[in-house]
Each structure stands twice: as C-alpha cells, then as structure tokens.
Amino acid sequence: MSYEEKHLLHAIELAERGLGQTFPNPIVGAVIVNPEGEVIGEGFHAGGDHAEIVAIKDAQSKGYGVTGASVYCSLEPCNHSGKTPPCSTSLIEAGVAEVYFALSDPNPIAAGGASALREAGVQVEGDLLVNDAVYSNRAWITKVRLGRPRITVKIAQTLDGRVAASDGKSKWITNDSARAHAKQLREQFDAICVGTGTAVADNPTLRGATRNPKRFVIGNRDLPSLALNQEEGFEQLKTHDFTHVLKVFSDKGFNSVLIEGGPTLISAALSSDVVDEIHLYQAGSILGSGKSSVDIPEFTDFSHQLHYEITALSIIEGDIFAIYFKKDDQ
Ligand SMILES: NC(=O)c1ccc[n+]([C@@H]2O[C@H](COP(=O)([O-])OP(=O)(O)OC[C@H]3O[C@@H](n4cnc5c(N)ncnc54)[C@H](OP(=O)(O)O)[C@@H]3O)[C@@H](O)[C@H]2O)c1
Structure with missing residues (x-):
C-alpha cells in the first residue's frame, strides 16, 4: 500500500464536522483504507469516542476487519489515557499496518502516539499536511x-x-x-x-x-x-x-x-x-x-x-x- 493524499484531506474534512463539539479536545477525523485501496471506515470526534475508534467501529459495523489496513488521521493518534484509552494502543490491538497523519500532536500530554505505533511495528508517516491541519484545528492550537x-x-x-x-x-x-x-x-x-x-x-x-x-x-x-x-x-x-x-x-x-x-x-x-x-x-x-x-x-x-x-x-x-x-x- 502507499500513501494517498486524498484520504488525508478527507480525514481533515471529517474532523471539521466535529467543530463546536469537542472542547477541550481537538477536532480529529480518521479514514481507514483496506489493502485493496477501498475506504472501509470513517469517523470524527464529536466529544465521545476518538475519531480512530469511531472509524474502526464504522468498518466493523459494515463487516470489515481492519487487520493490515492503513489509517489516515488529521492529527497524530493520541498516546494518552483520558476518558478513553490511548488511540495508539487501540490501533496496535486492531492490527493496522500503516498510519499516516497530517500533524504531530503539539500537546505534550497526548503526544507520542507515532513512537508507540512504530515501536509496535506499525509503519508511520507524519506531518504530511501540516498547513491544512493547522488551519482546521486553529482554535485548539491557539489554546495549546x-x-x-x-x-x-x-x-x-x-x-x-x-x-x-x-x-x-x-x-x-x-x-x-x-x-x-x-x-x-x-x-x-x-x-x-x-x-x-x-x-x-x-x-x-x-x-x-x-x-x-x-x-x-x-x-x-x-x-x-x-x-x-x-x-x-x-x-x-x-x-x-x-x-x-x-x-x-x-x-x-x-x-x-x-x-x-x-x-x-x-x-x-x-x-x-x-x-x-x-x-x-x-x-x-x-x-x-x-x-x-x-x-x-x-x-x-x-x-x-x-x-x-x-x-x-x-x-x-x-x-x-x-x-x-x-x-x-x-
Ligand atoms: N449588525 C450586527 O452585527 C450587530 C450585532 C450585534 C449588535 N448590533 C446592534 O448594536 C446595538 C447595541 O450596541 P451596544 O454597543 O450597546 O451593544 P453591546 O456591545 O452588545 O453591549 C454594550 C454593553 O456591554 C457591556 N460591556 C461588557 N463588556 C464591556 C466592556 N469591556 N466595555 C464596555 N462595555 C462593556 C456594557 O453594559 P453594562 O452597563 O451592562 O456593563 C455596554 O454598555 C444594537 O442596536 C444592536 O442591534 C448589531
């Protein structure tokens, strides 16, 4: 599989649907693509589950497994246990093969997801669409x-x-x-x-x-x-x-x-x-x-x-x- 920008742009668009519903959290969108290149799951954070989890559940609800899939996230998956477990752990446990994200998490409390994923053998590439991701998440970034x-x-x-x-x-x-x-x-x-x-x-x-x-x-x-x-x-x-x-x-x-x-x-x-x-x-x-x-x-x-x-x-x-x-x- 290889990186496709259109999926990351779509993840950013999905994230924006959560504007006004996520505080104190950032907006985040996620898209899951199977090895055949088919979009099998989509999600965004709206104050409940994090986007990655919404997207995994979306794929599973349609009968797809996510083992070996690529995950596109508007923000680096979090590595922090808050109301929900770290998304990095959930992605590792789900067996995804690749993670592409638009922007590294500037919040020191939640950052570190990319390293955790890499240590678990997931292929990770980050900071792929920094300007678009900063623009859409500018409110939360101002707060950070x-x-x-x-x-x-x-x-x-x-x-x-x-x-x-x-x-x-x-x-x-x-x-x-x-x-x-x-x-x-x-x-x-x-x-x-x-x-x-x-x-x-x-x-x-x-x-x-x-x-x-x-x-x-x-x-x-x-x-x-x-x-x-x-x-x-x-x-x-x-x-x-x-x-x-x-x-x-x-x-x-x-x-x-x-x-x-x-x-x-x-x-x-x-x-x-x-x-x-x-x-x-x-x-x-x-x-x-x-x-x-x-x-x-x-x-x-x-x-x-x-x-x-x-x-x-x-x-x-x-x-x-x-x-x-x-x-x-x-
Ligand atoms: N076209 C538009 O987009 C739009 C939008 C909104 C309003 N308007 C129009 O604007 C008019 C109202 O104007 P306005 O200037 O009176 O409304 P405002 O700015 O909403 O209210 C002014 C009041 O806010 C209080 N206030 C709060 N913080 C303040 C601060 N830091 N410094 C000074 N006062 C502060 C003061 O009242 P206290 O004495 O109670 O402290 C002040 O009298 C209406 O005609 C309305 O229709 C138009």
Whole structure:
C-alpha cells in the first residue's frame, strides 16, 4: 500500500464536522483504507469516542476487519489515557499496518502516539499536511499555545461600516443567505457572547443551525427576561474586564469563542488586543450615520494600529464574507 493524499484531506474534512463539539479536545477525523485501496471506515470526534475508534467501529459495523489496513488521521493518534484509552494502543490491538497523519500532536500530554505505533511495528508517516491541519484545528492550537481559547469577532455591517441605524434598528443589515451562513458558522464555536446592550436591544436567541453553542452575555446591568432564557439559557458575566472573561472561558475548556457584538463589546475586545480572527459580513448598502461596527479611540501612535490580513473571501448573493487573521498569527 502507499500513501494517498486524498484520504488525508478527507480525514481533515471529517474532523471539521466535529467543530463546536469537542472542547477541550481537538477536532480529529480518521479514514481507514483496506489493502485493496477501498475506504472501509470513517469517523470524527464529536466529544465521545476518538475519531480512530469511531472509524474502526464504522468498518466493523459494515463487516470489515481492519487487520493490515492503513489509517489516515488529521492529527497524530493520541498516546494518552483520558476518558478513553490511548488511540495508539487501540490501533496496535486492531492490527493496522500503516498510519499516516497530517500533524504531530503539539500537546505534550497526548503526544507520542507515532513512537508507540512504530515501536509496535506499525509503519508511520507524519506531518504530511501540516498547513491544512493547522488551519482546521486553529482554535485548539491557539489554546495549546496561549492557554486561552481562540477569539473570533463577527461583524455584519453596511458598506459604510454601520451595524445599526442611529435609532438602534439593525434588522437586517445582510441578506437571508448571509445570515443563514452565519448561523451555520455559529455552531462551529464552543461558546458565543454578546454585550448586555445587544441582549437588551435585540433580544437575540443566538441559535446555531442545528445546535447551540454555550451562550454568554457580558456586562453589569441586570437583564430583563430574554429570549436567551429559552432552551438551555445563558450565563451572564458581570464584568468589563477581558482578562477575567478569558479566564472564565479558559477554565471551561473552550477552544473557540465567538463575539457577536455589539460595537461596544467588539471595540473593547479589539482594544484589549485579544481578537485572533474577524469574520466580516459586508452588505452592499449605505446607511448613513448610525452605529459604527468598531469605535475605539484613535491610537496616539500610528504604529500602534492593529493589523489583520484576509485569509478567505467569498461572495454570498451580493454580500461579502471575509475571514481575517491577526497579522503574524499562523
Ligand atoms: N449588525 C450586527 O452585527 C450587530 C450585532 C450585534 C449588535 N448590533 C446592534 O448594536 C446595538 C447595541 O450596541 P451596544 O454597543 O450597546 O451593544 P453591546 O456591545 O452588545 O453591549 C454594550 C454593553 O456591554 C457591556 N460591556 C461588557 N463588556 C464591556 C466592556 N469591556 N466595555 C464596555 N462595555 C462593556 C456594557 O453594559 P453594562 O452597563 O451592562 O456593563 C455596554 O454598555 C444594537 O442596536 C444592536 O442591534 C448589531
């Protein structure tokens, strides 16, 4: 048998289906290919069994044995006993012949799977698609590196940078398809937050398309009954201090947090320099005076400005969707 990149790319795609469901763990996908080159098992981690185990069970449920098979993993198989036994051990016991993985595990607690597999006679090749794997697992990697979740700000604004009219009306800035897209992306985050201003003005539900992230409202004022109280409810953090907010989110083990507004909270997050990523939806409308999406005091020194660079750009029925990463970020 020999390595085929398409199977590893597929493992990375499978991993992404677990976004929003794996914290504090990374997302991981796995594909099992038999010696005839046929895909016999697929799996991804969604908070329960690890991807490799899901894929082995998938193959077995279809009547396939995995002895002598090749396993493609988006991340190095773990070598750590947590809620489940080490995947390296499970793969050795299952008798697989080859393991190909996209990225070595940067987490010292779980790393070492490749060595354990090699010692058991399994042929192993790693770091085969590092850039793709880092991109898809960037939230968890930020947490491993910085000890806090990756923070993304979402902005839906007009062409002149407004998120609401001066009387507070903001429904709707972007088109139906862009809003449906935002709802899909929302559930890929572990948690979502808005400031008390948005909670009171919009009474949002902050739903995902098929499931809801953990929901937070940040700010000191007492909140009247909110739509957010329906379903699983929300938690209020009565603070303006982002160090405290990040500590709460880190203690909960979140990999990713989405700040959905409004402009005061977004501006405070940007001023605190904790925003790793910006998701910008931009409509083709001009609203005139109204609330700006970002309103922070002018930097006293030109060199202090914050820099983000575009990493993805698409058009959603006439609206723009762009992803920006903090410059010098991976
Ligand atoms: N187009 C969009 O994407 C979008 C998204 C969201 C909101 N909006 C619009 O934005 C408007 C609401 O704007 P907003 O700026 O009032 O909403 P906001 O940013 O959600 O809430 C602001 C409030 O958050 C609290 N807060 C929490 N942390 C803070 C910090 N570090 N610094 C300062 N305040 C902090 C403060 O309230 P306390 O006094 O309670 O502490 C502050 O008044 C609405 O019209 C809404 O429709 C538009």
